[in-house]
Amino acid sequence: MNNNLNTSKFKKFLKDKNTVTALCAIVIVIVLVIGYNIRINAATKPVSIPVAATTIQPRTEITTELIKYINVPSEALQGKYYKNKGEILGKYTNVNTIIPSGSLFYKEALVKKAELPDASLYDVPEGHTLYYLTVNMLTSYTNSILPGNYIDIYLSTKETDKALVGKLLENVKILAVKTSEGLNVFEDSTDARTPYVIIFSLPEEYHLLLRKINAINSYSIASAESKFSRIEIIPVPTTTNFGNTDEEIEINVSSQYLKEYVENMASTIPEDSAPDFEFDMPDFNEGNEEETEEE
Numbered sequence: 001m002n003n004n005l006n007t008s009k010f011k012k013f014l015k016d017k018n019t020v021t022a023l024c025a026i027v028i029v030i031v032l033v034i035g036y037n038i039r040i041n042a043a044t045k046p047v048s049i050p051v052a053a054t055t056i057q058p059r060t061e062i063t064t065e066l067i068k069y070i071n072v073p074s075e076a077l078q079g080k081y082y083k084n085k086g087e088i089l090g091k092y093t094n095v096n097t098i099i100p101s102g103s104l105f106y107k108e109a110l111v112k113k114a115e116l117p118d119a120s121l122y123d124v125p126e127g128h129t130l131y132y133l134t135v136n137m138l139t140s141y142t143n144s145i146l147p148g149n150y151i152d153i154y155l156s157t158k159e160t161d162k163a164l165v166g167k168l169l170e171n172v173k174i175l176a177v178k179t180s181e182g183l184n185v186f187e188d189s190t191d192a193r194t195p196y197v198i199i200f201s202l203p204e205e206y207h208l209l210l211r212k213i214n215a216i217n218s219y220s221i222a223s224a225e226s227k228f229s230r231i232e233i234i235p236v237p238t239t240t241n242f243g244n245t246d247e248e249i250e251i252n253v254s255s256q257y258l259k260e261y262v263e264n265m266a267s268t269i270p271e272d273s274a275p276d277f278e279f280d281m282p283d284f285n286e287g288n289e290e291e292t293e294e295e
Contacts, residue, residue, distance in 0.1 A: 046071035049104065050085050056099040059116060062088050070102070080107045092116055118184070120147055120175045121199065125248055128201035130175075131210055133233060140177070140195040141237060146186060149174050150238040150249065151200070155213075155258055158229040164261075167254040169206055171238065175199045198235060206251060209259060212266035219269050228265060 053068040060066075067085050081104040082088050091110040093099055095117060099109055113119055124130060137143065145151060153169040177185040180196040187193075202210070213231045220228040253259050 047074050047077070049077065049081075049083065050088060052099045052101055052103050052105065055101045056093050058093050058095055058097050060093045061113075062091050062093070062105075062110065064089065067105075077104070079104070081105060082107065082110070118176060123175065124201045127203055129204055129207040130199060130201050131207055132197045132199055133235060135195050135198050135235065137194060139235065140198065143177075143185065143195060145174055145177060145195070145198055145235060145237060147174050147176050150240065151198075151235045152238050152254070153210075154234040154236055155231055155262075156234055157231040159261075164258075166258050167236075168209075168258045168262075169202075169251055170254050171240070171249045171251050172200050172202065172235075173249065175201060202251060206253070209262055212262055215269065216262070216265050231262070231265075 048069050049072050050067050051070055053066050056062070056066055064085070067088060069085075088105050088110065090113075092113055094109055094111050097109045099105065113122060116122070121130065135145070151172050151174060152167050153172055154166065155168050156163070156165045158164060176199040177195050178197050178199065179185055179193045183193060185193045185195050201207075210233065213233060216228055217230050220230050
């Protein structure tokens with residue numbers, strides 16, 4: 001009988017609107033308090049995040065040494081950033097992007113190597129130096145010399161009133177082909193682009209050999225006493241098929257006679273003439289300036 005009485009009182013209690021409203025309010029407050037505490041704990045709980053261990057300059061490959069981890073409240077993290085080291089390693093800082101020490105690695109700041117402008121120029125083998133050779137539509141075989149292709153380098157000059165032509169170097173890999181404005185000729189574009197320079201790399205010994213040719217030509221033009229003939233450097237697409245190999249193809253000297261000829265010519269330039277053995281990078285704006293009328 002007591003049970004029936006208690007049940008009756010409980011049902012009566014629940015039918016009281018004021019009581020039900022008070023209970024609902026209490027439940028809502030409890031839920032809000034619990035939810036608030038959960039949110040606060042989640043926001044203030046530190047998370048481990050990768051950041052720059054030091055200031056990182058543009059076009060820099062991200063290695064383990066450039067990454068460290070710090071604990072940061074998750075609420076303080078904003079923007080699109082990388083959350084683990086595996087996503088960062090091997091990427092490069094974007095052009096004109098500096099990552100300060102302690103900064104997060106934001107996704108817009110990092111790119112894959114292939115996405116960098118002139119990414120091919122990062123494939124210069126150790127011990128090699130870049131060389132820029134001016135060309136035109138004719139000497140580039142009407143745009144038939146492409147990045148990734150190989151060329152042989154021929155020389156043409158005159159020795160004691162006789163023509164001297166021969167192959168100096170072989171198996172030289174082209175890294176880039178640019179216009180006079182410095183644009184990549186074979187970049188996706190609706191514009192027709194005319195080649196101005198081809199870029200390749202050479203072991204330092206052969207690189208200096210071409211620089212000596214530059215010095216000989218400079219002395220030939222500058223000195224009235226010079227009896228040197230200008231030496232023309234001619235790129236010729238190689239007939240050798242290397243297939244799709246990723247192995248480095250060795251650059252060879254084809255003619256020891258031509259090599260010694262250049263070295264002997266360079267050695268006879270008087271010291272006081274101060275020959276320029278440094279290779280001057282082509283002026284990509286040459287021929288693009290507007291002509292001004294004479295006053």
